[in-house]
Amino acid sequence: MTEKEKYIEEVGIFYEKYGLPKMAGRILGCLISSETDNNSFENLRDILKASKGSISGNINLLLNQNMIEKHTISGDRKSYYRIAMNSLENIMEAKTKSVTEFRIILEKGLNINPNQNSLNFNNISDILDYYNFLEIEIPLLRVKWEKRNK
Amino acid sequence: MTEKEKYIEEVGIFYEKYGLPKMAGRILGCLISSETDNNSFENLRDILKASKGSISGNINLLLNQNMIEKHTISGDRKSYYRIAMNSLENIMEAKTKSVTEFRIILEKGLNINPNQNSLNFNNISDILDYYNFLEIEIPLLRVKWEKRNK
DNA sequence: AAATAAGTTCATTAATTTCTGAACTTAATG
DNA sequence: CATTAAGTTCAGAAATTAATGAACTTATTT
Numbered sequence: 001m002t003e004k005e006k007y008i009e010e011v012g013i014f015y016e017k018y019g020l021p022k023m024a025g026r027i028l029g030c031l032i033s034s035e036t037d038n039n040s041f042e043n044l045r046d047i048l049k050a051s052k053g054s055i056s057g058n059i060n061l062l063l064n065q066n067m068i069e070k071h072t073i074s075g076d077r078k079s080y081y082r083i084a085m086n087s088l089e090n091i092m093e094a095k096t097k098s099v100t101e102f103r104i105i106l107e108k109g110l111n112i113n114p115n116q117n118s119l120n121f122n123n124i125s126d127i128l129d130y131y132n133f134l135e136i137e138i139p140l141l142r143v144k145w146e147k148r149n150k
Numbered sequence: 151m152t153e154k155e156k157y158i159e160e161v162g163i164f165y166e167k168y169g170l171p172k173m174a175g176r177i178l179g180c181l182i183s184s185e186t187d188n189n190s191f192e193n194l195r196d197i198l199k200a201s202k203g204s205i206s207g208n209i210n211l212l213l214n215q216n217m218i219e220k221h222t223i224s225g226d227r228k229s230y231y232r233i234a235m236n237s238l239e240n241i242m243e244a245k246t247k248s249v250t251e252f253r254i255i256l257e258k259g260l261n262i263n264p265n266q267n268s269l270n271f272n273n274i275s276d277i278l279d280y281y282n283f284l285e286i287e288i289p290l291l292r293v294k295w296e297k298r299n300k
Numbered sequence: 301a302a303a304t305a306a307g308t309t310c311a312t313t314a315a316t317t318t319c320t321g322a323a324c325t326t327a328a329t330g
Numbered sequence: 331c332a333t334t335a336a337g338t339t340c341a342g343a344a345a346t347t348a349a350t351g352a353a354c355t356t357a358t359t360t
Binding site: 004033034037091113118 | 184281
Binding site: 016040041042052053055056057059060077078079 | 335336337338339340346
């Protein structure tokens, strides 16, 4: 097993730990460790020795997550993939989304709570305030980064 | 199905979506929507109609994630569970951890890249810089919150 | 110290997710 | 317009993960 093969498996396992298909992580691992920007479907298939179905499904998963992007060249029917540069945005977007989703869950829980003066209710209210704070602050980090880098 | 039962299932599905056991989400749902701070093992079992093994395993999962905490009363052999107030800290800790883990993965990928002048290498270097930035900034959000709330 | 209660462990079963491979679609090329 | 290439779809197989339930541990009570 080469260094690169080991690395690809490592990214696969990382992805799996977060409840996502190992193959998606492997594809990401390929693209990160690749010296080129132009990895085709076939390329990935050769490196990963996986079925077309699995490569296809997981490429589309990563495209939907905006972790990778597709680019094409006219006169060439293949599509090529690379790590998405806008993954910077998407990292934070995904984080904000998960914060928002949990904020909504907390709110719903509080709303159906029959005893709005209980200690439990108050504790959860505090947590909810924190989530509201995060929901505002996380996107601001992106803005801070942009300012700093121009 | 009561409002509360529906809610509990919803939190279960939310948890499942993030690759965690549905039962862990259900337990969280119970604790969020409960009017008391004192939900015992037995309590959860009654509400969720699940096996002892599943309740036990998932309580311990949530305890390890610091999402819930255990408290006891002397003269009572039961343990009681509630949403952890320090989950505020843990939310950010978990986020920082996932950022750090991915930063390490990106670094490794760059290190094994044979062409350190390629476009791909440079793009990923930029993403890496952003991760380094986030790794510093995310814990600072917690500090900002603390300042604001005292 | 026997009985009981609270919770854990773990082998088996059940449910879910992912992968494969073959048939299919779409579009470009000769 | 037939052929080929690129990729998608989807039913079934394989692999993984979660839940069950019974036996077990630990600690408390009578």
